[in-house]
């Protein structure tokens with residue numbers, strides 16, 4: 001389990017944590033690279049498609065990955081849009097593999113059949129799973145569930161770690177129970193995250209009638225399900241934070257008393273190599289192009305907010321605020 005890739009990732013996380021704790025120069029250990037903004041689906045809450053434009057070619061991607069390695073990045077998320085829409089995605093993952101990154105790929109898996117072997121090169125697959133096919137397609141469009149379960153089965157059969165991502169829009173715990181039962185059958189874990197609102201990368205609102213009280217109950221219920229041994233990937237600190245969130249229609253707040261680790265622990269990079277502190281900050285802060293700029297030197301240290309419900313970023317923040325508890329959960333849940 002603790003191969004060289006994971007050991008190096010751990011060492012760079014430790015360096016990142018120290019730099020953050022001592023208020024030193026930013027030393028992010030993780031980056032999410034948006035290989036494309038294009039997608040074959042039109043999920044009701046996602047606005048990435050509106051950014052679709054030029055993308056780095058393979059030579060540019062290789063240059064970017066070399067730069068990331070030099071910066072100390074060891075965990076690389078390949079995200080989109082839909083990464084498998086790029087016909088050269090196998091080569092992109094291969095370039096990441098050659099540089100020894102721990103690689104996760106976030107995919108809706110509807111195009112898995114086009115490149116069935118490609119995801120074998122990744123360490124972790126994250127995939128959208130909002131419920132049984134009717135609920136899933138209500139959020140993500142007709143046909144969005146086609147082939148997904150078969151793709152998960154194929155990946156799990158070859159020993160890949162797969163985590164389903166469910167976007168939470170209402171407080172119905174019964175749907176989560178059904179998803180967790182399905183996850184147990186498939187041999188995967190489920191991460192749950194609030195629908196994000198009010199940022200350039202998002203669109204839509206929570207459904208009419210969804211209340212903060214029922215959402216709080218939902219997150220408390222998930223905490224109980226995790227404690228009971230259900231395959232909930234999200235950490236306890238994450239679930240506790242969400243169970244206490246005051247207003248779920250405000251995905252992020254600028255709280256002067258809080259410190260966000262975006263830009264110091266992790267980065268988001270758009271398809272042309274422009275880096276932002278996090279996905280949510282895209283379009284809200286000045287970027288640094290990593291092909292000809294220097295993150296440590298050029299980033300102005302600003303983030304648009306300091307606390308958020310944004311799923312992966314909240315977990316990353318907890319890695320720096322409650323490292324022991326969150327690291328143990330991350331190793332168990334995400335390999």
Ligand code: SF4
Pocket residue numbers: 252253260261262277278279280281303304305306307308309310313314
């Ligand atoms: S609180 Fe930090 S991680 Fe969360 S959205 Fe704001 S800048 Fe990004």
